[in-house]
Amino acid sequence: MYRVGVTVGQILVFLLFFAIWEGIVDFFHIKPVILPPPSRIAEVMWEQRALLLTNTWPTFVAISLGFIYAVVTGFVIAVGIAYSRIVRELTYPFLVTAQILPKIAFAPLFLIWFGFGLTPKIVIAALIAFFPVVINTAKGLSSVDTELLQYMDSLGASGWEKFTKISLPWAMPYFFAALKISITLAIVGAVVGEFVAAGEGLGYIINASNISLDTELMFAAIVAMSLLGIVLFLVIVAAERLFVNGVEENGGVQATM
Amino acid sequence: MVCLPKNLLTSIVATSIGLCSTSALALDKVKLRLDWVFGAEHAPIFLAVEKGFFKDEGIDVTVLPGEGSSVTAKLVGNRDADFGYATADQVLIGAARGLPIVATAVVLQQNPTAFIFKTSANIKDVKTDLYGKTLGIQLKSNTGRQWEAVKKSLKLDPTKFKEVPADGALVPLIASNRIDVGVGFYFNDALKLKASGEDVSWISFEGLGVKMYSTSVLTNEALIKENPDLVKRFNKAFLKGWSYSLEHPKEAYDAFVKANPSTDKVYAELKLPEVLKLTQSDDVKAGGLGSSTKAGWESLQDQLVGMEMMKSKVDVGTVFTNDFIK
Numbered sequence: 001m002y003r004v005g006v007t008v009g010q011i012l013v014f015l016l017f018f019a020i021w022e023g024i025v026d027f028f029h030i031k032p033v034i035l036p037p038p039s040r041i042a043e044v045m046w047e048q049r050a051l052l053l054t055n056t057w058p059t060f061v062a063i064s065l066g067f068i069y070a071v072v073t074g075f076v077i078a079v080g081i082a083y084s085r086i087v088r089e090l091t092y093p094f095l096v097t098a099q100i101l102p103k104i105a106f107a108p109l110f111l112i113w114f115g116f117g118l119t120p121k122i123v124i125a126a127l128i129a130f131f132p133v134v135i136n137t138a139k140g141l142s143s144v145d146t147e148l149l150q151y152m153d154s155l156g157a158s159g160w161e162k163f164t165k166i167s168l169p170w171a172m173p174y175f176f177a178a179l180k181i182s183i184t185l186a187i188v189g190a191v192v193g194e195f196v197a198a199g200e201g202l203g204y205i206i207n208a209s210n211i212s213l214d215t216e217l218m219f220a221a222i223v224a225m226s227l228l229g230i231v232l233f234l235v236i237v238a239a240e241r242l243f244v245n246g247v248e249e250n251g252g253v254q255a256t257m
Numbered sequence: 258m259v260c261l262p263k264n265l266l267t268s269i270v271a272t273s274i275g276l277c278s279t280s281a282l283a284l285d286k287v288k289l290r291l292d293w294v295f296g297a298e299h300a301p302i303f304l305a306v307e308k309g310f311f312k313d314e315g316i317d318v319t320v321l322p323g324e325g326s327s328v329t330a331k332l333v334g335n336r337d338a339d340f341g342y343a344t345a346d347q348v349l350i351g352a353a354r355g356l357p358i359v360a361t362a363v364v365l366q367q368n369p370t371a372f373i374f375k376t377s378a379n380i381k382d383v384k385t386d387l388y389g390k391t392l393g394i395q396l397k398s399n400t401g402r403q404w405e406a407v408k409k410s411l412k413l414d415p416t417k418f419k420e421v422p423a424d425g426a427l428v429p430l431i432a433s434n435r436i437d438v439g440v441g442f443y444f445n446d447a448l449k450l451k452a453s454g455e456d457v458s459w460i461s462f463e464g465l466g467v468k469m470y471s472t473s474v475l476t477n478e479a480l481i482k483e484n485p486d487l488v489k490r491f492n493k494a495f496l497k498g499w500s501y502s503l504e505h506p507k508e509a510y511d512a513f514v515k516a517n518p519s520t521d522k523v524y525a526e527l528k529l530p531e532v533l534k535l536t537q538s539d540d541v542k543a544g545g546l547g548s549s550t551k552a553g554w555e556s557l558q559d560q561l562v563g564m565e566m567m568k569s570k571v572d573v574g575t576v577f578t579n580d581f582i583k
Contacts, residue, residue, distance in 0.1 A: 031334070031335075031354070031355045031356060032354075032355070033331065033334070033351065033354040033355060033356060034331060034334070034335055034356075108425060108426060109429075111422075111423070111424075111426050111430070112426060112429045112430060112433060112435065115435070116421040116422055116423075117421075117422075195424075196424060196425065196426070197422060197424075198422055199394075199396050199421075199422040204396065204397075204422075207397045207424075208396055208397045210325070210327050210397065211327055211347075211397060211398060211399050211402070211566065212350060212565075212566045212567070213327055213330070213331070213347070213350050213351055213354045213356075
């Protein structure tokens with residue numbers, strides 16, 4: 001009963017937000033070209049559904065591929081960091097510096113370095129999404145209870161068995177917390193890529209609608225983008241429920257960005 | 258109150274020797290939002306400020322860089338800026354979308370869009386010589402829409418060349434031979450390439466029949482109603498900057514470099530004379546600097562509708578005026 005109440009409340013917060021927005025636009029007679037009301041955005045989304053759907057696909061591909069690259073390479077490097085002191089000590093300052101670097105600022109150059117279309121989008125998405133995976137997974141793997149490992153040793157377990165049976169499950173909550181951050185960053189990266197180097201995708205629509213002052217379409221594309229992001233986020237939450245035990249009680253691990 | 262008298266004596270002295278002129282008391286503060294970051298194409302504006310043309314008209318102007326003409330049109334539309342300097346197409350589209358904006362002077366009369374390429378690409382006749390080439394198109398700029406129009410009007414076969422998105426990156430893409438031809442403003446991209454030592458050529462869209470008014474002064478309808486005198490004085494000072502620059506381009510260049518010391522001076526020197534050329538047209542010969550005609554605006558509107566940048570037509574007579582030029 002409490003859960004249902006919370007869900008209703010959560011929906012009400014959204015409705016209240018849109019109602020206030022609609023009210024402000026209406027009260028101050030704000031022109032739709034400056035700020036369209038939510039009702040108008042909903043209409044435009046329906047009118048332009050074909051355009052929005054066809055452009056969601058390239059954005060989805062860019063986000064997914066960028067995310068997969070980020071997760072795979074991030075995971076491998078995290079294992080290296082967790083199991084090799086020398087790798088950890090040598091690479092950590094570099095990784096932290098690279099994480100802080102505002103990679104988006106390089107976006108216009110990616111067009112020159114990586115060409116046109118899908119590649120620059122994937123590269124930007126992967127670069128931005130990569131670091132949380134490395135840092136959080138490494139943190140998870142290296143925080144394994146040493147007594148558990150010693151116990152496994154006493155049972156004569158191999159290194160591989162210790163890794164798959166103890167360390168990996170131990171690190172899973174950290175890993176999934178990182179994935180949730182990574183996916184949102186991959187979305188930002190893909191959109192930035194589409195701002196500078198694409199002739200299709202939702203990011204392109206957002207940017208291109210600017211020259212015909214079509215603010216309604218711009219908002220419609222932003223909403224479509226957000227919906228895509230929410231769906232991808234929920235997929236990861238669902239995977240987390242599947243692979244990590246007891247996630248519902250503690251709400252998962254706090255991740256480092 | 259700058260001139261509040263401390264005592265009777267000093268106030269008498271001040272008035273008698275004219276330290277406290279009425280214009281200094283009543284300077285109107287206005288904000289001018291440009292189309293883009295400061296460049297040599299704005300040199301005459303910097304000159305007008307430096308020479309005190311605005312002060313002479315009782316105006317204290319703050320010149321702000323822009324984020325593209327569409328943003329400038331919106332900012333003038335919601336009165337964040339009193340005046341704007343933006344391309345005529347965005348003024349017209351903005352007005353059609355309900356923004357209360359009016360163009361009061363069309364400064365750049367000609368369309369600066371062009372095919373830009375290294376001279377070695379050897380493009381003479383666009384109807385045949387573009388074939389086999391890779392073209393960089395700026396899809397998020399109106400130059401991309403103009404290219405679509407040219408493609409249609411010249412009946413080019415799109416299977417015979419390759420088009421790639423190249424927003425904001427024409428110069429490095431041409432320089433590194435990743436594209437053969439770019440479609441952009443020649444006074445920006447072509448001259449930037451030239452300044453970096455490339456042998457570059459361009460074919461202007463104006464010559465291919467895409468005649469479009471370009472950068473213009475705009476203001477809000479409400480300001481025209483409230484204070485037509487201010488609009489008139491502003492335009493007078495603004496256009497004086499341009500006519501003075503046409504006669505003394507070196508002074509305009511100096512004023513720009515003085516205000517923007519970190520600028521690429523080779524580029525600025527190449528760019529300014531080309532920009533000044535664009536202020537000239539038959540309309541200007543007939544009506545003076547900055548003037549435009551209904552026929553010119555209607556032709557612009559027809560082209561924008563054809564390019565699908567405008568959905569519905571408006572009465573162009575409400576979007577421009579020559580009242581504040583003379």
